[in-house]
Amino acid sequence: MSGADSRKDLRVPNVRAAIIPVTPFQQNCTLLWCEKTGKAAVIDPGGDLDRIRDAIAQSGAAVEKIILTHGHIDHAAGAAELREELGVAIEGPHQADDFLLKRLAEQGQAYGIPARPVTPDRWLNEGHTVTVGDLVLDVLHCPGHSPGSVVLVSKAERFAIVGDVIFQGSVGRVDLPGGDGKALIRSIKDKLLPLGDDIAFICGHGPMSTIGQERQTNPFLLGEGLL
Numbered sequence: 434m435s436g437a438d439s440r441k442d443l444r445v446p447n448v449r450a451a452i453i454p455v456t457p458f459q460q461n462c463t464l465l466w467c468e469k470t471g472k473a474a475v476i477d478p479g480g481d482l483d484r485i486r487d488a489i490a491q492s493g494a495a496v497e498k499i500i501l502t503h504g505h506i507d508h509a510a511g512a513a514e515l516r517e518e519l520g521v522a523i524e525g526p527h528q529a530d531d532f533l534l535k536r537l538a539e540q541g542q543a544y545g546i547p548a549r550p551v552t553p554d555r556w557l558n559e560g561h562t563v564t565v566g567d568l569v570l571d572v573l574h575c576p577g578h579s580p581g582s583v584v585l586v587s588k589a590e591r592f593a594i595v596g597d598v599i600f601q602g603s604v605g606r607v608d609l610p611g612g613d614g615k616a617l618i619r620s621i622k623d624k625l626l627p628l629g630d631d632i633a634f635i636c637g638h639g640p641m642s643t644i645g646q647e648r649q650t651n652p653f654l655l656g657e658g659l660l
């Protein structure tokens with residue numbers, strides 16, 4: 434997934450991503466790597482670790498960290514086990530999702546998914562950056578789907594990892610603990626739409642999209658009273 438043509442400031446020649454749908458929720462676990470350095474991050478290892486291990490092996494990349502966009506089970510349930518196995522740190526989400534990460538084992542029992550509670554090595558907040566090799570991702574705190582959801586944006590490569598904040602043609606559900614519909618729309622409107630129409634994004638479920646496509650067609654952003 435290479436970015437658009439406006440690459441004046443680009444220091445990273447290329448970024449690669451492999452999407453690995455995991456768990457019964459078909460969550461898009463993403464292996465993201467910097468081609469120049471061969472360093473990678475596993476984003477949202479919700480489960481099915483065998484499939485994630487296969488993707489890592491196929492990529493030939495060296496995983497240097499795990500990143501969590503938020504604390505829901507389909508995104509975070511495998512994080513503790515994978516951290517132990519790979520000996521890497523977990524970065525994210527925002528600390529407001531700590532209550533979800535602490536409850537993962539109970540959630541796992543409820544959904545029939547193997548899950549362990551996890552405490553990240555680094556909480557993320559607005560204005561932080563996360564690196565993957567030479568790639569620099571800016572952190573946006575985007576509450577609403579969960580209180581601690583974060584979005585990661587590469588301004589140089591013109592793409593974002595948005596978790597369950599926004600999808601192609603939809604937005605994250607807000608009926609789970611800590612969900613807030615108004616906050617979600619505000620996060621999208623105030624933080625994501627201004628990033629620019631050309632920004633492509635990988636979301637937590639379903640196909641990729643762009644900010645422009647969603648700005649123009651997403652029914653949750655077009656409804657009266659939302660914007």
Ligand SMILES: [Zn+2]
Pocket residue numbers: 503505578597
């Ligand atoms: Zn979620």
Ligand SMILES: [Zn+2]
Pocket residue numbers: 458460505507508597637638
């Ligand atoms: Zn999800």
